[in-house]
Amino acid sequence: MKSATEIQGKSSTRIVTKWKFMYWRSAILYLLPSIILFSVFLFYPLGKTLYLSFFLTDQQGIANVFVGFENYQYILQAESFHKSIKATILFVLYTVPTGIVISLFLALLANEKVKGAGFFRTIYSSTMGVSVAASAVVWLFIFHPSMGILNQLITSIGGTSIDWLLHPDWALVSVAVTTIWMNIGFSFLILLGGLQNIDEHLYESAKISGASYFYQLRRITIPMLSPTLFFVTTVTLINAFQTFGQVDILTQGGPSESTNLIVYSIYREAFVNYQFGTASAQSIFLFLCILIVTILQFKFGERKVHYQ
Amino acid sequence: MYSVELKQVDKSYDKEHLVVKNVSVTIEPGEFFVLVGPSGCGKSTLLRMIAGLEDITSGSILIDGKIADHLPPSKRELSMVFQNYALYPHMTVEDNITFGLDVKKILKKEKKQKCYEIAEMLGLTDYLKRKPRHLSGGQRQRVALARAIITNSPICLMDEPLSNLDAKLRAHMRSEIRELQRKLGLTLIYVTHDQVEAMTMGDRIMVLNEGMIQQVGKPIDVYNTPVNSFVAKFIGSPPMNLTTGLVDKSSAEITISEQISLPINRLVANNLNSDQVLVGIRPENIKLYEEPSSLDLSFEVTLDHVEILGTETLLKFKWNDNSVWYAKWYGQWDIRVGQTLRLTLDSDSLCIYDGHTEKLLQGPRNIQHQHVQEGIV
The missing domain is CATH 2.40.50.140 (Nucleic acid-binding proteins)
Known part of the structure; x- marks a missing residue:
């Protein structure tokens, strides 16, 4: 004969499991829309890429021969991939810090209470509304060797014109300048929002204490803005690693592969050379790079961030 | 101890409509002077004009007998406590308290000693290493007070400093602020909408309505003989019938x-x-x-x-x-x-x-x- 407590215990565990099931079922139901979207556009492609990176493929991109890690071995030894990594790292270093410093400067200017601040805020954030293709074409004209406004300016003050997009030393810088210009709108807007969130009374209190503008900037604005700065840095860093459109329009990876950034290299490998296996291996490599950089950033950068 | 004198001070934001109209008053050295009135009566604006955070549209402000109309806030030798305390959330309590001294470039040792003295006085010694968000409302209030008095400014301005506290703590801080003011001999200008605070704390009070002075005097005189029906209704709880x-x-x-x-x-x-x-x-x-x-x-x-x-x-x-x-x-x-x-x-x-x-x-x-x-x- 079972004791009463035993029976009670059993039925109560049954109730708990039933309740747990209900809980999970409703949780999954709520998550379903995003699970479907992520699966179709993210998880499936990611899985497929990983799968393809271990195969030799035919021209339709269908996996033929399993080659293990040979694709990875191949890309890590290929000189053009080394060049591509080097160009990407340089590109990130050119664009991210410069872009954020310029955006912060503009945001500080536009945050002042002056007449017409609204006008400048609109202007400064307007690059957000321009597509990559359109702005790249505009810069294509600016960089034009003979008709471009940049070279006309240089020659008018007595300098010699530069082949911005055709010289291996200048091409990456030119693409970087274009990218900085395009990113400013986004960074500016986020940073301005961060600045406007800082309590005005903090500055008034500092003013009464006699703190100068730069002292206030160093001791109040920058620390209070640190979560926003961290966010902007992370996002622009990832974006810089994934640059494609401006390279495609401005230089097509040239001259002599000096602007062949990783994503462009992946594109060429897959859709020009039809090497889907090595292209997938490059993609996985890029994914791991971004992942590691972002983890490092969270680990070391976030310590200096002050959250309210 | 400094006096503060206002002479026919006007303030207008849109050049048409005056928010402070023709205010003239002399605040004696070492006095606890309360500006009281309903919200939107211009009392905070008046305080901010004394602090130098707002320009005056016309008239003149004299601090210690010297014209201060165009002096920047830091040159007016005053300190201020804000309604929301305006503590720097990313700094420790100690850094918050000494911020005013950092600017003045005082020796580190001296700064630390001063900070401990003030913290002792206000019962904050245990909290010096904490961030403001880990403090209770009353403790934050004390940090704001400590920050104001550490600079030894002869004039202290307070803008509704107790309005974020619960009733019990408010009654306690009322007497604490009053005692502190007496001990340090500060000229204290205190803004409130709470007539109980005005009655209990001020040496003299000034009742403001729609930017105009209604009555200036000792709290008990204002209570007994309100000069107009507005003051009669505003001072006293319940108000005068x-x-x-x-x-x-x-x-x-x-x-x-x-x-x-x-x-x-x-x-x-x-x-x-x-x-x-x-x-x-x-x-x-x-x-x-x-x-x-x-x-x-x-x-x-x-x-x-x-x-x-x-x-x-x-x-x-x-x-x-x-x-x-x-x-x-x-x-x-x-x-x-x-x-x-x-x-x-x-x-x-x-x-x-x-x-x-x-x-x-x-x-x-x-x-x-x-x-x-x-x-x-």
Whole structure:
């Protein structure tokens, strides 16, 4: 004969499991829309890429021969991939810090209470509304060797014109300048929002204490803005690693592969050379790079961030 | 100890509409001066103008006898406590307190010592390494006070510093701030919308409404003889009871609700433009009618609400064209809502205001008497 407590215990565990099931079922139901979207556009492609990176493929991109890690071995030894990594790292270093410093400067200017601040805020954030293709074409004209406004300016003050997009030393810088210009709108807007969130009374209190503008900037604005700065840095860093459109329009990876950034290299490998296996291996490599950089950033950068 | 003098100060944001109108007042050195008024009356603007955070549109501000109209805030030798405390959330309590000294480039050792002294005084020594978000409201308030007094500025401005605290803590901090001010001999200018704070803390108070000075004086004088009906209604809790009365100039009498008539000074009556006046009386001067006297000021009312507060009982009733009146009696009275009572007004405690200009015509005559009585209670 079972004791009463035993029976009670059993039925109560049954109730708990039933309740747990209900809980999970409703949780999954709520998550379903995003699970479907992520699966179709993210998880499936990611899985497929990983799968393809271990195969030799035919021209339709269908996996033929399993080659293990040979694709990875191949890309890590290929000189053009080394060049591509080097160009990407340089590109990130050119664009991210410069872009954020310029955006912060503009945001500080536009945050002042002056007449017409609204006008400048609109202007400064307007690059957000321009597509990559359109702005790249505009810069294509600016960089034009003979008709471009940049070279006309240089020659008018007595300098010699530069082949911005055709010289291996200048091409990456030119693409970087274009990218900085395009990113400013986004960074500016986020940073301005961060600045406007800082309590005005903090500055008034500092003013009464006699703190100068730069002292206030160093001791109040920058620390209070640190979560926003961290966010902007992370996002622009990832974006810089994934640059494609401006390279495609401005230089097509040239001259002599000096602007062949990783994503462009992946594109060429897959859709020009039809090497889907090595292209997938490059993609996985890029994914791991971004992942590691972002983890490092969270680990070391976030310590200096002050959250309210 | 510095004095602060305002001379015909005006303030306008849109060049049309004045938010502060023609304010002239002298705040004596070492005085606890309270600016009080309803929200939007311009009291905070006035304080910010003294601090130098807002420009003055016209007039002039003198600090320690010297014109300070265009001095930056840091050159006015004052400190300020904000309503939301304005503590730097990313700094520790210690860094918050010493921020004002960092700017002045004082030796680190001296800074630390000063910080500990102040922290000791305000009971903050255990919290110096914490961030403001880990402190309670009262502790944050103390940090804000510490930050204000560490700079040894002779003038301290406070903008509704207690309004974010709960009632009990507020009562405690009231006395703490007052004691601190006395101990340090600060000239303290204190803004509040709470008339209890104004009454209990100030050496003198200034009542403001719509940007204009209504009355300046000692709290008890403002309470006893409000110069106009606004001050009468604003100072005191519950406010002074007011109702309209009609003046008969030939007999020099005021009639209220065709029930009560009371004499008025003939000279005052003759100078009136209209025949309407406002008759006011503090709730504690309405008594239960007991025996007929020579001047019968009694009337019958039905009670709408009764509150027993422990030491006193508050009665609410409507009288004379729905004027809401309160009576406050000492002690605990067993009275029910809906009960009818015969009450009487103390004829010596009446304030009479002009019905048109709402200015005081005749004040109460028994102020001295009341002082003594309150002393006994």
